[in-house]
Amino acid sequence: MSDSAESPTEPQKEDSRPTTDDSAANDEKKKIDVLLKAVGDTPIMKTKKWAVDRGRTVQSLSQFISRFLKLDANEQLFIYVNQAFAPSPDQEVGALFDCFGSDGKLVLHYCKSQAWG
Amino acid sequence: MSLCMQEETFHHCCQHLLQLSQQLRDGWSWESAQGCLEGYLKKTVVRSAVIKSNHVWDKTETTSDSASHTSCHPHEILNFKQLLNVFYIVFSVCILHIYLTYILYLHSVCSDLYNLFLQSFPDASCDDDTITSKIADDDDDDDEVHIESEDICQVLQYEYHILFSCSYSTPVLYFRAFTQEGRSLLLEEVWNSVHPNFRQRLQNSPLSTISQEEHPLLGQPFFKIHPCRTEEFMRPVLQAAHDQSRPVNFVLTWLSVVGPLVGLDVPLKYSILLQSEANTRDSESD
Numbered sequence: 001m002s003d004s005a006e007s008p009t010e011p012q013k014e015d016s017r018p019t020t021d022d023s024a025a026n027d028e029k030k031k032i033d034v035l036l037k038a039v040g041d042t043p044i045m046k047t048k049k050w051a052v053d054r055g056r057t058v059q060s061l062s063q064f065i066s067r068f069l070k071l072d073a074n075e076q077l078f079i080y081v082n083q084a085f086a087p088s089p090d091q092e093v094g095a096l097f098d099c100f101g102s103d104g105k106l107v108l109h110y111c112k113s114q115a116w117g
Numbered sequence: 118m119s120l121c122m123q124e125e126t127f128h129h130c131c132q133h134l135l136q137l138s139q140q141l142r143d144g145w146s147w148e149s150a151q152g153c154l155e156g157y158l159k160k161t162v163v164r165s166a167v168i169k170s171n172h173v174w175d176k177t178e179t180t181s182d183s184a185s186h187t188s189c190h191p192h193e194i195l196n197f198k199q200l201l202n203v204f205y206i207v208f209s210v211c212i213l214h215i216y217l218t219y220i221l222y223l224h225s226v227c228s229d230l231y232n233l234f235l236q237s238f239p240d241a242s243c244d245d246d247t248i249t250s251k252i253a254d255d256d257d258d259d260d261e262v263h264i265e266s267e268d269i270c271q272v273l274q275y276e277y278h279i280l281f282s283c284s285y286s287t288p289v290l291y292f293r294a295f296t297q298e299g300r301s302l303l304l305e306e307v308w309n310s311v312h313p314n315f316r317q318r319l320q321n322s323p324l325s326t327i328s329q330e331e332h333p334l335l336g337q338p339f340f341k342i343h344p345c346r347t348e349e350f351m352r353p354v355l356q357a358a359h360d361q362s363r364p365v366n367f368v369l370t371w372l373s374v375v376g377p378l379v380g381l382d383v384p385l386k387y388s389i390l391l392q393s394e395a396n397t398r399d400s401e402s403d
Binding site for chain 1 (some may be wrong): 312313314315317318321322346349350352353354357358363365369370373374376377382383385387388389391392
């Protein structure tokens, strides 16, 4: 499971078409499609669809999006599922996909805000 | 949809959360304050957390200045023979010192030669080289500043309370933590135990995120997560739910955002249950 924030290479595939890595025989290494939707006045990512490892945590995904959008240090990124709740940072995206995935992809809404205080 | 909730809505959401908690055996309970209708959700969790503590030792200097001092002994002048004896003793000590230094020098030369010899057998000598180099590094660090951070993993008892803030018209999370010996955590220790995902944001303004306050109903010192910006991060969720005409439990959604900050896990099963409830409701209305 690659959790290092210094390795954004894995999800950085410019996918404009749905890709499921069928060549990976092992289920654990299978990537899932994640669709990122901006909420509010949060900048919209050029590439919205990413193929992400199942074992990647929400925290590492959040860090990747923050770096991609070049957010300030005092801005917090929030990720929501189904617009109903925020997954725990240690939650694996694979588990989220299994529970809340639809049409072969997991839709995550992200929003930046001055979260606390 | 109003982003500010009424207290009645808060009670309704709490009761709903309690129902789900009982189904999942998650441990939430409702506590009423004595003599009034107000109450709060309470949950106690025992978990292990890493409390970082940084220790900085001052530079230890072994200067000769502090130790050296000239001593004047206003004794009577030693006669010549006694002087000569002293001279002989000092001279012999110097010779001995030189001799020992030479012996040590020879020893270091021999050990270097031995290491060079061993390098022709790399498999056997690697460990020895690393050990000797490590010892050499430690000797060099004697006079430098030591900064060590100790990660102490402790078993802590957390108590979480969810109250309604009339000022902000939002729920507020109060909590306190104790060690196994019964010592309550300091504010700095709480800051240090925040999830790494939020630590950078916390470091910018820790006091405006988590601070210590008096519990509104119990009057005891608790830690509190500031609710000023609750509306800000709840807005997108509530707006989307309103657009899709889907009911959302404000307290549960809010808890899923603030809980992980202080180690309170809101299991995915809550959301799965909510989703199945919504699906059941939709199928019944059809």
